[in-house]
Amino acid sequence: MQQKYISSKEKARRGALAEYAIFKSGEDKDYDQLTYLGAKICQAPVAKISIIGKNKVWYKSVFGTPQDEIFRKNSFCEHTIWAEEEIFIINSRDQPEFFEQAKELYSCEYHFYAGVPLLNENGHAIAVFCVFDTKIRNLDQDQKKSLIALANQCMNLFESRKHKTKLQHIQRKLKQKYKELEKFASLVSHDIKSPLANIISLTELLKEENKETLDEQSRQYLDFLVESSYSLRNYVDGILKFYRSDHILEKDFEDVHLPSLLKKISDLYSLEENVEITYPDKGHLKNINKAALTQVFMNLINNALKYNNKSLRKVAITYKETDSYYCFAITDNGNGIENDNIEKIFKLFTTLDAQDRYGNHGSGIGLATVKKHIEQMQGTIDVISEKGVGSTFKFKIKRL
Structure with a gap:
């Protein structure tokens, strides 16, 4: 015994x-x-x-x-x-x-x-x-x-x-699951976008060939169909970008001259009317994921300009350093966000039923991607906003 x-x-x-x-x-x-x-x-x-x-x-x-x-x-x-x-x-x-x-x-x-x-x-x-x-x-x-x-x-x-x-084992499993999810998103995106393209082209063709016989209400229905198809396509594109965004975080780290980076981004909007973007003329960031930081700035600046119905759209970017972080603030004079909605805007697929200046609705993906990038760079993001006055997005990333 x-x-x-x-x-x-x-x-x-x-x-x-x-x-x-x-x-x-x-x-x-x-x-x-x-x-x-x-x-x-x-x-x-x-x-x-x-x-x-x-x-x-x-x-x-x-x-x-x-x-x-x-x-x-x-x-x-x-x-x-x-x-x-x-x-x-x-x-x-x-x-x-x-x-x-x-x-x-x-x-x-x-x-x-x-x-x-x-x-x-x-x-x-x-x-x-x-x-x-x-x-x-x-x-x-x-x-x-x-x-x-x-x-x-x-x-x-x-x-x-x-x-x-154990943590490494879990990380390997999660990475494999994420790859499978990304592959699934890519396949679904392709499978949805192809018929969507057919719906859009056939609807446009139907409108053109029957423009003499369709009444106003029928033409309006077809316009709604095209608009919904474009919205769904943009939504699918957003999902795919979100799941592919981790590849940006795998890019090499490098030193970044902040004014040069922001100039290239602001130049993208130079052809638009009544846009004023200001940014610092100094700033050198060391050992930074340039691709991820660029994506953050592009998304925030793009949102600041899209959700802005003012005649002169303004975006002001400021920057400072602490011993541990690079700190940024992006202030606009746009439509603003109600206080009750500020906690929601960074959640994936959450929209506020707000239209941009072109009449389009958001997908609820862009700001979720921004937050993911910033957190992966060991930082945080906060928002101060007043409805009808504008918003300030403050974020910081870790100095390595």
């Missing part, structure tokens, strides 16, 4: 060890610093972090002796994980049989051993933090407490590694 119990416990212990993905995981200076401290504090020539596998003991870190794996049977670590003691201490004078059995496993003949089992949250010992000496001795209370403290820090590193591994 006892052997069956141990076998069951050992199976659970190995399962716990597998969750940490630590076995034969390579050298790491963080663990090497712990074994160095363990040896110095305990005044022992050898310190090890021993990972207990199925049949062998492998060392995550070793100080003071060659780093070779050994067979688990009769090792000091084997005794430690089943001793159920906070710290397992033995010497050859009191327990000579342990040292006699272990003599063939180690590179030299030890006469003192102290080991702290590294337990997971369920109490399974996955490893041992231990020190060795070639002479009979003991540890004082401070040394014992220090060895236990170092073992706890080692276990914290194991836990951190486990959580990091």
Whole structure:
């Protein structure tokens, strides 16, 4: 019965060890610093972090002796994980049989051993933090407490590694799901846009060929059909741009001369009448995702001009730096946003039923994309607005 119990416990212990993905995981200076401290504090020539596998003991870190794996049977670590003691201490004078059995496993003949089992949250010992000496001795209370403290820090590193591994696994799955979603959006976009183009062209043809026979109401119905088709096409295009926007965030980082960047964007609107865009004449941003920042400015400036029914449309861009962030503000004299709607405008697919100066409705995608870009650049965005007066979009991005 006892052997069956141990076998069951050992199976659970190995399962716990597998969750940490630590076995034969390579050298790491963080663990090497712990074994160095363990040896110095305990005044022992050898310190090890021993990972207990199925049949062998492998060392995550070793100080003071060659780093070779050994067979688990009769090792000091084997005794430690089943001793159920906070710290397992033995010497050859009191327990000579342990040292006699272990003599063939180690590179030299030890006469003192102290080991702290590294337990997971369920109490399974996955490893041992231990020190060795070639002479009979003991540890004082401070040394014992220090060895236990170092073992706890080692276990914290194991836990951190486990959580990091899980996070990386989740990120890989999410990335794969996102690629599948992007592919789906692309396929749906293509499949919808083709018939939409046919609807638009056939409707226009129907209007042209029957312009003498259609009454005013029929022509109005056809105009509504064309307008709705264009709106749906723009909506589909917006969805595709949103899911493709992550590719912009994968672009290389570079230094950016802010006035040059803003001049190229403002030049896009130079042919429009009654547009006034002002921006700083100084500013040099270092190590910035230029593509993402350009997309943010283009979307915000475009919105400021579209949702503006004034005779002279104004957009003013300001910029300042802090120790941690590049800060920007884009102020317009447009239609403004009601306070109750400010929290909604950055949510994907959320529209305010507002028409731009050309009579078109928004898709609820542009500002969601802006927010996504800014947050990926470790920043935030806020809005101050007054209905009928204008809006100021303030955003900041992390200085790297």
